[in-house]
Structure formats: structure tokens, C-alpha cells
Amino acid sequence: MRLALLGCGTVGAEVVRLLNEQSADLAARIGAPLEIAGIAVRRLGRDRGDLPVDPALFTTDALGLIKRDDVDVVVEVVGGIEPARGWLVEALRAGKSVVTANKALLAEDGGALHDAAVEGGGDLYYEASVAGAIPLLRPLRESLHGDRITRVTGIVNGTTNFILSAMHATGAGFAEALEEATELGYAEADPTADVEGFDAAAKAAILASLAFHSRVGAADVHREGITEVTAADMASAKAMGCTIKLLCIAARGTDAQGRETVSVRVHPAMIPLTHPLASVGDAFNAVFVEADAAGQLMFYGRGAGGAPTASAVLGDVVAVARNRLAGVRSASESAYAALPVRPMGEALTRYHISLDVADRPGVLEAVAGVFARHDVSIATVRQGPSGGGNGDAVLVIVTHVAPDAALAATVSELRGLDIVRSVASVLRVEGGL
Template identity: 55%
Template sequence: MSSTVQELNRTGKGEGQPVGVALLGFGTVGAEVFRLLTEHADDYTHRIGGPVEVRGIAVSDLAKQRPGVPEELLTDDARALIARDDVDLVVEVIGGIDYPRELVLDALNAGKSVVTANKALVAAHADGLAEAADAAGVDLYYEAAVAAAIPVVGMLRRSLAGDHIQRISGIVNGTTNFILDAMESTGATYDDALAEATRLGYAEADPTADVEGHDAASKAAIMASLGFYTRVNFEDVYCEGISNVTSEDIAAANQAGYTIKLLAICERLTREDGTEAVNARVHPTLVPKEHPLATVSESYNAIFVEAEAAGSLMFYGNGAGGYPTASAVVGDIVGASRNIVYGGRAPEDNTYAKLPIADAGEALTCYHIDMQVDERTGVLAAISSEFAKQGVSLRTVRQEGSEEDARLIVVTHTARESALREIVNTLTSLDVVKEVNSVLRLDS
């Protein structure tokens, strides 16, 4: 990077100077970002200290009609747009990983600050992107990558920077929350609720990333990295989706005083030797009805933070969609643009703690196990003994059904995930257990 660019980033362009923006992508989010920048240009000029000027918009199809967008702004050469001398800030809202990564690195290496809404990119390549931004002395903003308009990244990077975070748990995927909420409130099956989510536009034609938990896992990796000052990548996050959740599971949860949510859970664990580690996981979870997260309905998101000094905090709102996501993107544009005008940088990613990543089996949790069993003397004793062998005690035991088809539902006290998994594996081989219908974790 040249000394001229370094000096520019240290001192800023100066009050009143324009900030040139390259917009990469013009889908739902990109179009809304452009609208906000255009319609509220005067407000942003006052907030930033200089005007934001869109220099160009990179699209894949120049033939597509885009009413209200000057034709001269459109280009299908994103790299040439990034390289222009009058571009100071690059905004990436394309999606995907490989191609956007190349473009973002091109921008950072050229001394341009970057705003991205791409959670998959950040979760997969945060280290490389952060290193490139640090080397160039520029900003890398990604508030929209976690929960759209909910200010999670800013909260973790700045507002709680003086605290010691113990746990972050949240509903960070609107599609799965809509499906689970519909199953509970209407009695719909999983397939019917997914079909309705697709009809309403909450679910993609291929919903795999949402319903199998991959989207939430990307966000969990980002939250854990920020909250515990330790790099956590997508591969480090244990992940289960909701496709196996049944109407019977929903009914059993309700009867026991719980609701089922797909939670992203990031927490600080203390190992037996007294050292700390970080665990991040995504899975369907039974949440007590009285917990604030249990009331989050439809496609809304919420993040619940437990910190040493601040105590318990919850952040709630629209976590997806073009408008909320664009709001977060433009907020990042304003922040990055201020630094371009006046100089300085935003707080960068800090992974000084370098805590080890705990295996999923180290997590402490409770299990809700639903099984079909023989109706005969000694069944409960045989099952209880398997829990006792692993040092796990039972919190509640409930039996339902007839003599021919007895159903046993047990809820454990808190234990290591590894021990609970071993118990479930053993139960499936017991003669008295016909079938393990479902295994769900509790957020106690």
C-alpha cells in the first residue's frame, strides 16, 4: 500500500469532501441501499461531514431494466469499478463466498474500506479479511451480517467492550423461527409450515441453508468471535437443523412448559483443569415459556446476552429482509464514510484471547428424550440405570399411552453433551426401548 493511501486513511479527506461508493450487487438489498442513499442524501451529508456519491453499481446482467437507476452507473466489471481512483468505499451485497471474497480482498488491498452484509463470507474468511484491512489501514464493517437491523456487531465491538461476556444465545434465522412458530400456533406439520414460509417469501426455493442451521451457524461464528475475542470459524460451530422437529415434539414441549426455537448458542466454558474454552453450537432447543426468547414470534430475531457487569440484555427486531438489512448496511456506510472524511478507523476485530475451541461434547446441557418402551415391570429401572452409569440424574419422568404403546419422556439435569449422547446411543440398543422418537436439548 502506498504512503499516499496510508496518509489519506490516517488524516482523512477533509470535511466537505465527497466519499465515492462502489455498490457491488443490486438485488433486494442493493436496490434498497441505493434508494436510501439517494432519497436521504442531504441527511447523510450532515451525518458524515461530506456527501456520499455512488460512482457505480456492479451487476451481472446489464440488459435487465432497473427503473430510477442512471444507466451510466451500471457496469458488469466489478474489478474495474473497485480500482477507480474516485472510489473510496466498496459495498458488497452480492452473497456467496468465493467471488465476493476476491472482490473484497481486491478492495481492501487497494486501500478501500469495505461494508459487507455477507455472513457466510465473514464466517468463513474473517481472519484473511481482517488481516487485509489491518495491512491497508482501512475499515471492514459487517453489521448486517448477523441480524440485519439489530445492532449486534456494534454492541459486541463497542458497547460491551468493557464487560466480560459469559454467554450469547439467540434466534438469528427468521425462516426457521417462522416455521416453528407456525407449527406451535396453528398445529401445522413441518412440511406445511415450510410450504407456507416459501409462499410468503420467508424461505428460499432451496431452504437448506436455513432449515439445516447453516445460516445460523455462520452468525454464531461471528458472534462468538466478537464476544470472546477468539476467532471462531463456521467449521467450529456444531450444527443441527429443524427438519426433524415434529408436531409431537411441539406438543410435548408445550405440555412441559417449553417452546422449541432454533438457537445459536455461544458460551464460555470452564474445563475441569480451570482453563476456559469457547463453545458455539446451533440446534433446536426447548426454551422455558417464561424466558424472553420464547415470546419471539414469526420471522423476528432476538439475541440474549449474559455479561458479568451488565447482566442480562436482549436485542430484538427484524433480522432479515431487504429493508432491515439495508438499514444496517447504510449505517455501516455512514460510519465508514465518517472515517474516510475525518480520518481514523473503527475498532477492528480483536482475537487477543485466543481461547481454545471446545468440542461439542464438552458443552453442558439438558436432554429431553422421548421414546417408545415396553409396558412391563422393570422398564424404568433399566433405563434409569443407564443414566446412572454416566453420572446423569433425571429431573422429570413422564409416561403416556396404553399398555401396547407406552411412551416415556425423560428430562435430565445438566450434564456433559458427550455423556448424554452416550446414554442415547445405549438406549437405542436396550430391549425395553422400542424406539427413541426424538432428542431435544433444553436451555435451562
């Protein structure tokens, strides 16, 4: 079985190393040896150290490599939308099997790839696109196919999890924790995709598509990052027996007309320390799956890095290579349900709201009246001095479950009250607190 490798960066180099180190075992598992037919790169002259590969295999002509008749499987670890989309559609339409780690492309236009795979009769596998080496996507699309998944909640970005874990452990602010993450190599020089939630949103779209048999794209995902999470927010969470995590949440539900829909969102949220996801620290990932028959399942491990991602890539390579030798292909995309995505305003959630207010009689009654006007029920209220020495007070309110639009409207009206000096923070609450 001959492979075309597109990309030879951190992940691509690890794929080459593992292919070399485990060649005998891989051949035994597949029933035929794996050989690299060529490696497409941007620059031929780049120093690649002691990478165990013949330099003659490198080329800058990715499309030419894909079109070669002796290529059976195309492995793409370049990333980005274009030119990767054109390359993979070409490969799939030509009947070649494709293994990709490209979460952005799958979330942006996964439907085009699936359609091309059906047209050409090849396989499309992408385990490495979400949560690195954690075996997650194949259980969702194969092992749990006989069940009805109701909710997927996950920590799927290691950079933000490291930052928030550091803030929880040390009391540091966001900027300090990000600086530490950068120094340790957990954060990129430009961390925007991570800290603003774009990376997690792409993964949430892929998870929702598989879990609910519907095409969900990145544009369907409500996205908020962690840049506004403060040390005070984390301290408030700890005082409530909680921590803050950037969560991707995909859930089935019904809309106002009673139609079955899905809600897909990414945002920071408070979760109780007793929740299984609360103990996921450092740069680790974890995904919590709830299904009717299977109940609650947890998938945990390293969600990024060259070696873990390459492990997932090679797992897919073995699967598609065995299929090709047997003359079969995997099941096609399962998108029969075609469930619509609910707007964020209809998502049911809870809010933790911290208000700086005037410390005088009637304030709590006025604040409670705002919640009542928007049909939002208050679960708990804590009051204390503001700490500014100006005689004001702090109200910390946690709501019961309500539509997000009603909660947002409540906060908007609170901002306009004369008695409210400021809305210090607003965070969603998940996990049954």
C-alpha cells in the same frame, strides 16, 4: 465520498433507494455527500424497474470498479465466498473501506479480511451480516468492550423461527409449516441453508468471534437443523410449558484441563415460555446477551429483508465515511484472547428424551440404570400409554445438566435395549427449565 456498490439485488436496490431518498440527511451526518461511483452486476440488461440510478453506472467489471482511484468505500451485498473474497481483500489492501453483509464469507474467512484491513489501513464493517437492522454487532465490539461477555443466545434465522412459531401455534408438522413459509415468501425455493442451520451457524461464528475476542469460523460451530422437529415434539414441549426454537448459543467455559474455552452451537431446543426468546414469533430475530457487569441484554427486531438489511448497511457506510473524512479508522479486530473452541461433546446441556417402551415391571428401573451408568442425572419422568393401542408406554425424561457426549452415549445405549421399542425424539433443553 464515492461508493462502489457490488450487487444490486434485493438489498442492493434498497441501498440505492435509501441513498437517493435520504441523501441530504446522510450528507449532513457525514459532513460530505455520498455518491455512487459505480454498481457491479452480473447482467447489464436486467430490468431494474424504477430504480433511481443512472444506467451508465452499471458495470460487470467489479474488480475494475474497486481499483478506481475515485472510490472511497466498497459496499458488498453479493454474498457467497468467491469472487467476493478476492474483491474485498483487493479493496482493503488498497486502503479502501469496506461494508459487507456477507455472513458466509465472514464466517468462512473473516480473518483474511481483517488482516487485509490492517494492511491497507481501511475500515471493515459488517453490521448487516447478522440480524438485519438490529444494532447488535457494534454493541458487542464497541459498547460492551469494557465488560466480559459470558454467553450469547439467539434466534438469528427468520425462516426457521417462522416455521417453528407456526408449528407451535397451529400444531402443524414441519412440512406443512415450511410450505406456508414458502408461500408467504419467508422461505427460499431451496430452504436448505435455513432449515439445516447453515445460515444460523455462520452468524453464530461471527457473534462468538466478537463476544469472546477470538477467531471462530463456521467449521467450529456444531450445527443441527429443524427438519427432524415434529408436531409431537412441539406438543410435548407445550405440555411442559415450553416451545421449540432454533438457537445459536455461544458460551464461555472451562474444559477438563481447566483452560478457558468457548462453546458454539446451533440446534433446536426447548425453552420455557417464560424465557424472553420464547415470545419471539413470526420471522423476527432476537439475541440475548449475558455479561458480568451489564447483566442480561436483549436485542430484538426484523432480522432479514431488503429494507432492514439496507438500513444496517447504510449505518455502516455513515460510520466508515465519517472516519475517512476525519483521517482515522476504527479499532482493529479484537482477537487477543484466542480461546479454543470446545468440542460439542464437552458442551454442558440437558436432554428431553421420549421413549416408546414395553409396559411391564422393571422397565423404568432398567432405563434409569442406563442414565446412571453414564453419570447422567434424571430431573423429571412422565409416563403414559403409547396411544398405539398395543399395550406399550411412553416415557418422557428430562435430564439435569451433563456433558453432551454423556447424554448422546445414554441415548445410544437406550436404542439397544430390548424393552425400548424406539427413541421417539431427542431435544436439548435450554433456558433454566
